[in-house]
Amino acid sequence: MKTAVLHVAFNPVTGPWSVIKTLAMAQEESGEYAGVGIGLITDTRWPGDYEVQWDALPLHRYRERMGGAPYHVQYVRMCLRRPPVAEWADALARETGAGRVVVHFHNAWVSGMFFPLGKAAVEIIPVVTYHGVNADFRGQPVRGMFHRWLAGRVVAGGGRLTSVDAENLNRAESVLGMKREWFSVIPNGAPAVSGRSGPALRGGGGLVVGHVGHLSDHKGWRIAFEAVERVRASGRDVRMVVAGGGPDAGEVAALAGRHGEWFRYLGHVSDPQGAVMPELDVMAMMSFQEGLPMSLIEAFSVGLPVLATNAGGIREVLEDGVNGMLLGRSAEALAGALIRICDERGLLRRLSDGALGSFERSYDVRRIAEQYHEFYGESQSGSTA
Structure with a gap:
């Protein structure tokens, strides 16, 4: 059965946006998948110059736009109304002939706002990557309870978990109550480039x-x-x-x-x-x-x-x-x-x-794409947490 990959995120910026673009392109170029797509929900805070990058991506693209309410309001809204992830997965399957779609979320535990996933015609395998656990809810019991609830939705929805580093797992466990053994560690990768740093090494002064x-x-x-x-x-x-x-x-x-x-x-x-x-x-x-x-x-x-x-x-x-x-x-x-x-x-x-x-x-992102390919395969066989 052919597999496609759909990367999904809400308002990805800086590091996560770079990760999504480079990983998706490496996966597309690998030839391992029927197709690769990106589905985004963005609001008015998403940087305007990203629109140019978005339009230039030679991938399957799906998008929904929202207003500029505070983030916690956006999270609640998406929990109350199901985002169109299942529809995007079905569209990607139709466009590529895939029989299953790995839906790869990039908002860490906040990806719980996408769960439970809607009913799709295609088989969906949910994967959730933690790019960082910088949250600290001391003195904010209600906010902490809400975010732990979001994390619980990811687990209850069958999300297979990865983290970009092992240090994340300490905070995921202490702050969010998510056990270390639920995660596989797969680092970030970047594309190889021809340029080399070092104006001082090139004789360029100070x-x-x-x-x-x-x-x-x-x-x-x-x-x-x-x-x-x-x-x-x-x-x-x-x-x-x-x-x-x-x-x-x-x-x-x-x-x-x-x-x-x-x-x-x-x-x-x-x-x-x-x-x-x-x-x-x-x-x-x-x-x-x-x-x-x-x-x-x-x-x-x-x-x-x-x-x-x-x-x-x-x-x-x-x-x-x-x-x-x-x-x-x-x-x-x-x-x-x-x-x-x-x-x-x-x-x-x-x-x-x-x-x-x-x-x-x-x-090198090509190595990282290979690691994710193995992880997706393990997730299909049900061998991960």
Whole structure:
């Protein structure tokens, strides 16, 4: 029986949107499936430049648009009225001749808003991926109860569970009551690209440090800014580039206006892997909490070393002194690492080669697509939780 894959998400942005696109394209190119599609429910907060990417995807595409109500209101609405996932699965089956459809959800436990699935003519195998468990419901008993109820809907609906890193599973168990043994760990992957990072390695002058991602306090962009200021004060030639959006975007833009000779803000960039990362020498990731950041995998794909905290799934991927550095979450620690890279001849090249080697061995999206193909097969045979 031929199988098709339908990736489903509500308002996917940054990492999850990148994961969905790259995984779906790798699966389509693998030739393993009758067809691959993406079904999205989006509201007015979905970034406008994603529309261009959406229209250009050479995949089966299904879409429903909503208004811009608060997220918890959207979740309740979708629980009360069944989203058209079963209809999308039937459409994909008709268009591809598939006898079963793997419906792969990407909103972690919040995917419970899609369950129970409606009745479909085609056999549906539900898979749910946890890209991160950053929730903390202390002092919010009602909100916590609601989210645990959503997680329970996933399990009751027969969702086969994957996580992008093992660290997620500790929080899934403690916060959501979901047992570790219910999950299989399959990391994120990124497409291989021809570009290579490192303007300093190419003789392009001083060290360029980047922050790529959401601009909020828990992502640590201010720590990176302060670290670069310290290194510059020591007389070393270091510059910084920031790409991303978020609540602190206005503050970042103002800093770029005051320090334009060494600090650039690019705003939201839809393809940081191709447009930003090759122009960096190192990437700073001073996060308080993470799953397995897609930006880390994309950095490795161009040989870009990452200087990061050991938050969440980062420490499962980043080997200190091999493909980057694990640091304390402080400007002092990051500044010390940057000074070492500036002063220690050959260190940047070794870290860059290590980052690219890690990607080629473990995180090329074609390898990840193979792992999901095996997982889907196990799910069809009923051998997973």
